[in-house]
Amino acid sequence: QLQLQESGPGLVKPSETVSLTCTVSSVSISSSSYYWGWIRQPPGKGLEYVGSIYYSGSTYYNPSLKIRVTISIDTSKNQFSLKLSSVTAADTAVYYCAPLTASLAAFDYWGQGTLVTVSS
Amino acid sequence: QSALTQPRSVSGSPGQSVTISCTGTSSDVGGYNHVSWYQQYPGKAPKLMIYNVSKRPSGVPDRFSGSKSGNTASLTISGLQAEDEADYYCCSYAGTYPYVFGTGTKVTVL
Numbered sequence: 001q002l003q004l005q006e007s008g009p010g011l012v013k014p015s016e017t018v019s020l021t022c023t024v025s026s027v028s029i030s031s032s033s034y035y036w037g038w039i040r041q042p043p044g045k046g047l048e049y050v051g052s053i054y055y056s057g058s059t060y061y062n063p064s065l066k067i068r069v070t071i072s073i074d075t076s077k078n079q080f081s082l083k084l085s086s087v088t089a090a091d092t093a094v095y096y097c098a099p100l101t102a103s104l105a106a107f108d109y110w111g112q113g114t115l116v117t118v119s120s
Numbered sequence: 121q122s123a124l125t126q127p128r129s130v131s132g133s134p135g136q137s138v139t140i141s142c143t144g145t146s147s148d149v150g151g152y153n154h155v156s157w158y159q160q161y162p163g164k165a166p167k168l169m170i171y172n173v174s175k176r177p178s179g180v181p182d183r184f185s186g187s188k189s190g191n192t193a194s195l196t197i198s199g200l201q202a203e204d205e206a207d208y209y210c211c212s213y214a215g216t217y218p219y220v221f222g223t224g225t226k227v228t229v230l
Contacts, residue, residue, distance in 0.1 A: 039221075046123065046224040047158070047166065047209050049217075060218050063121065096165055105213055106156035106171035113165055 002027045004097050004111035011117050017085040018116055022097030029078045030055045034099040036080040037107065038071065042093040052100055053080055087118045124149065124210055124222035131228040132200045140225045142193040142210030148220055150191035154213035157186060157195045159206050166209065170195060197227070205229045 008020035022036070029036065037052035051061040053071045061069050070083040084091060094115050098107040125143040132138040142149065142157075149155055155173045158166035168177055170186035173193060183198040193212070197204050210222035 047211075047221040049211075049219040049221060052218075063217065098165075100219075104156075104168075104171040104175075104177075105154035106168055106211070107158070107166070108168040108171070108177060110165035110167070 002099065002109045004099070004109060006095060006097050006111045006114040008095075008114055008116065010115060011119060012087055013120050014088055014118055015086055017083055018087055018091070018118075020082045020095055020097075020114060020116070021079050022081070022111060024078050024080070024099075028075075029073060029080060030075050033102055035060070035102065036071075036073065036099050037097070038082045039096045039098050039107065040091075040093040041096070041113075042090075045093075048093075050082065050084075050095070087116075089118050092116065092118045121148070121214055121217045121220050124212060124220055126208075126210060126222040126225045128223075129226045129228060131230055132197075133230045134200055134202065136200050137196060137198045138200060138227060139197075140195045140208055140210075140227070142195070142212075142222045144191050144193075144212055144214075144220070146191060148212040148214035148217070149188065149193050149210075151215070152213045153188070155186065155188060155193040156211045157184075158209045158211065159204075160209065161206050169208075200229055202229050 003025040012018045035052040038050040073080045094113040096113045097111040157170040160166040174186040
């Protein structure tokens with residue numbers, strides 16, 4: 001059973017860059033079956049796709065965030081990461097790591113989520 | 121790319137059926153058979169309920185069903201139970217976008 005655990009700072013200042021990591025267990029991050037993704041949810045609001053990365057390194061980003069987002073993969077640690085730059089209060093959200101299973105075209109595993117608050 | 125449109129809330133009595141709509145465009149819902157639905161309880165991560173418009177993952181009760189017509193997808197919960205009270209989100213593949221979520225619907229069991 002694929003398991004995911006997000007980690008990162010709970011509080012960041014406006015204009016800074018937030019870095020989050022998702023550690024994957026029970027499945028190799030080099031698997032061709034998944035696109036390793038990030039989805040966020042502002043408090044009291046809906047889900048928003050942030051982006052995904054394939055084991056090959058191909059990346060797919062939400063166009064509205066593209067200029068500020070970088071997703072990378074570390075096969076040696078079985079982790080993938082999200083960097084979001086120039087954050088504002090609008091980036092305050094619970095960030096979930098959620099692989100997209102290619103054959104389902106759906107997110108069928110989710111981490112527990114990590115709250116990132118942007119505040120000075 | 122705008123979020124897919126869902127009703128803010130729907131409600132029903134135990135045993136009844138409720139249907140949640142998810143309206144997009146020909147660039148997302150109408151263009152691909154890659155619509156999925158997620159159930160989310162407060163403070164919890166979403167759970168996949170339906171994928172590829174109408175397929176259920178193992179373990180999801182068969183009272184959850186999905187369909188699509190044109191640019192609108194639907195999730196129907198038959199035989200509504202108290203445990204079905206939650207938020208529901210649709211999601212569609214959208215080509216170069218590549219994924220867009222719906223605005224979310226709160227299901228209330230009366």
